[in-house]
Amino acid sequence: MSNHPPLAGTIRKLLPSETSAFRDHLLRLDKDSRRMRFAHSVSDTFIEDYALRMNDMGSIVYAYAEDTEVRAAAELRKLGDRWGNEAEAAFSVEHAFQDHGLGTELMGRVIRSARNRGIHRLYMSCLAENAKMQAIARKHEADLKFEYGEVIGEILPETPNYFSILAEAVDDRVGYMMAVFDLQKRLVKAAA
Numbered sequence: 001m002s003n004h005p006p007l008a009g010t011i012r013k014l015l016p017s018e019t020s021a022f023r024d025h026l027l028r029l030d031k032d033s034r035r036m037r038f039a040h041s042v043s044d045t046f047i048e049d050y051a052l053r054m055n056d057m058g059s060i061v062y063a064y065a066e067d068t069e070v071r072a073a074a075e076l077r078k079l080g081d082r083w084g085n086e087a088e089a090a091f092s093v094e095h096a097f098q099d100h101g102l103g104t105e106l107m108g109r110v111i112r113s114a115r116n117r118g119i120h121r122l123y124m125s126c127l128a129e130n131a132k133m134q135a136i137a138r139k140h141e142a143d144l145k146f147e148y149g150e151v152i153g154e155i156l157p158e159t160p161n162y163f164s165i166l167a168e169a170v171d172d173r174v175g176y177m178m179a180v181f182d183l184q185k186r187l188v189k190a191a192a
Contacts, residue, residue, distance in 0.1 A: 007100050009066030011109065012175030014073075016055045022063070023051030025070035030095050036130050037092040039150065058083075062109040064093075064102050068182045068189075071097045074106035076113050076122075085120045089155075091133075103136045109171070111140055115157035116168050122155040 014022055026037070026047045035041050042050075054061060057077055064072040074091035078084065089110045093102050114122045124142070126133040128149050137144060142153035158164075 007064070007066065007097070007102070009064050009071065010175075010178050011062060011064050011102075011105060012178050013109075013172060014061040014063050014070070015176070015179050018063075018070075018179070019051050019054050021065070021068075021070045022054055022061055022073060023048055025063070025073055025094065026051060026092065028094055029092055033092060033095055036127060036133070037090065039125065039127055060110075060113050062106050062113075064097065064106065065178075065182060066097075068185045072102040072106060074103075074110045076110045079123075083117045083119070085118070087114050087117075087119045087122055089114070089122055089124045091136075098132070103132065104139055107136050107140055111155060111157055112164055112168055114155075116160045116165050118160065119157055122157055124153040124155070126151050126153075 026034075027044060029037060031041070034047075038046075054075075059078075060076040062074045063070040072091070072093040074089065077088045077090070079086050079088055089107065091103055091106050091110070111122060124133070124137060128146060128151055130151070134144060134151055134153070137151075137153040137155070140155055142155045145152045145154075
């Protein structure tokens with residue numbers, strides 16, 4: 001059981017205009033969390049470039065936001081120019097927000113989005129030492145293969161149906177309203 005206080009934020013899909021919130025989250029990751037997320041050490045410049053390309057890559061990013069700050073994120077990335085049969089998932093959780101089930105919840109949202117886009121194979125890779133990510137993958141019935149110091153997880157999403165599509169649409173509507181509230185909070189903070 002976690003000794004952390006309960007979380008008070010929300011999980012929603014980031015809008016294309018929120019790349020700076022995604023970037024700021026990645027920049028706040030401690031050295032070890034960055035290495036676990038990207039499978040090697042990365043610089044601030046790398047992260048800034050990576051976040052700016054979020055929209056160009058066509059990524060769908062779900063985030064846990066608390067008090068207008070993104071504290072955890074999960075990314076669904078296409079493996080090519082358009083959505084096909086395969087995609088990749090990755091996620092990151094700031095150290096103070098780990099062990100709350102955020103990774104599991106975010107991964108569930110990514111899998112549902114993959115399912116609704118007709119993805120048949122969802123891949124995730126992590127360092128062999130990243131036991132937390134492997135545990136999350138196992139919770140979502142991933143087939144894990146150990147290869148040369150890393151682990152490749154493969155998830156086979158179900159076929160989309162009315163309920164999975166409706167659930168994502170409802171989440172998107174609520175998420176949009178939350179994004180508007182977050183924007184309003186940021187504007188009030190900036191004016192103060």
